[in-house]
Amino acid sequence: MHIKSAEFIMSNSNVAKCPKSMLPEYAFIGRSNVGKSSLINMITGRKSLAKTSGRPGKTQLINHFLINKNWHLVDLPGYGYARVSKSAKKTFQKFITEYLALREQLVSAFVLVDIRHQPQTIDLEFMQWLGENNVPFSIIFTKADKLKPNAIKRHVEDYQNVLLETWETMPNYFITSSSMSMGKEELLHYIDELNVNMERI
Ligand code: GTP
Numbered sequence: 727m728h729i730k731s732a733e734f735i736m737s738n739s740n741v742a743k744c745p746k747s748m749l750p751e752y753a754f755i756g757r758s759n760v761g762k763s764s765l766i767n768m769i770t771g772r773k774s775l776a777k778t779s780g781r782p783g784k785t786q787l788i789n790h791f792l793i794n795k796n797w798h799l800v801d802l803p804g805y806g807y808a809r810v811s812k813s814a815k816k817t818f819q820k821f822i823t824e825y826l827a828l829r830e831q832l833v834s835a836f837v838l839v840d841i842r843h844q845p846q847t848i849d850l851e852f853m854q855w856l857g858e859n860n861v862p863f864s865i866i867f868t869k870a871d872k873l874k875p876n877a878i879k880r881h882v883e884d885y886q887n888v889l890l891e892t893w894e895t896m897p898n899y900f901i902t903s904s905s906m907s908m909g910k911e912e913l914l915h916y917i918d919e920l921n922v923n924m925e926r927i
C-alpha cells in the first residue's frame with residue numbers, strides 16, 4: 727500500500743468522543759517506550775506525525791490519524807509505566823480497555839513487544855485480556871535493529887513457545903525496526919488486505 731496522505735485527527739480519553747465515521751481502524755498498543763509512536767511514523771513515512779520520546783509515558787491519550795482518507799491508525803498510551811502505582815499498572819488504564827472493547831470500527835489491535843526481551847507477564851496478560859474480550863490482534867516485534875538475525879529468530883521462537891502454552895495457535899506477527907524501516911511493507915500489505923475484506927462485508 728502506498729501512503730498518499732496521513733493526518734492527525736484528534737486526541738481524547740473518551741471512546742464516545744472518538745471519530746464517528748465507520749472507517750476501518752487499527753490500534754497500536756504495548757508497554758511504554760516499546761516504540762508505538764515511532765512505528766506509526768515509520769509506516770506512514772511521516773517523521774513526526776506521532777510524538778515520540780526516549781522517556782516512557784509520552785503518549786497519554788487516544789490519538790487518531792487518518793490514512794489515505796480511508797482508514798484510521800490509532801496511537802494509544804503505553805501500559806506498565808513504572809511511575810504509576812503498582813495497582814494502576816496492573817489494571818490497564820480504563821479508557822484504553824474501554825476503547826478496545828467498545829470501539830466498533832476497530833478491525834484489529836497490534837500488540838507491540840520489544841524483540842530483545844523475554845515474554846513479559848504484563849504483555850501476556852494483556853493478550854489474554856484481548857482474547858477474552860474478542861478483540862482480534864497481531865503481535866509486532868519492535869527494535870529488531872538491536873539484534874542480529876540469529877538472535878531475532880531465537881527470540882521469536884522463544885516467544886512463540888510461551889504463547890503456545892496458552893494459545894492454540896500463534897497470532898500473526900511482524901518483525902519491525904522503525905529506525906531501519908524494517909517490516910513496513912508487510913504490515914501495510916496486511917492492513918490493506920484487511921481493509922479490502924472490510925469493503926466486501
Ligand atoms: P509511550 O508513548 O511512552 O508509551 O512510548 P511509545 O511506545 O510510543 O515509544 P516511542 O515511539 O516514543 O519510542 C520510545 C523510544 O524507543 C524512543 O527513544 C525511540 O527512538 C526508540 N525506538 C522506537 N522504535 C525503535 C526502533 O525500531 N529501533 C530503535 N533502536 N529504537 C527505537
Ligand code: MG
Binds near residue numbers: 802
Ligand atoms: Mg507513544
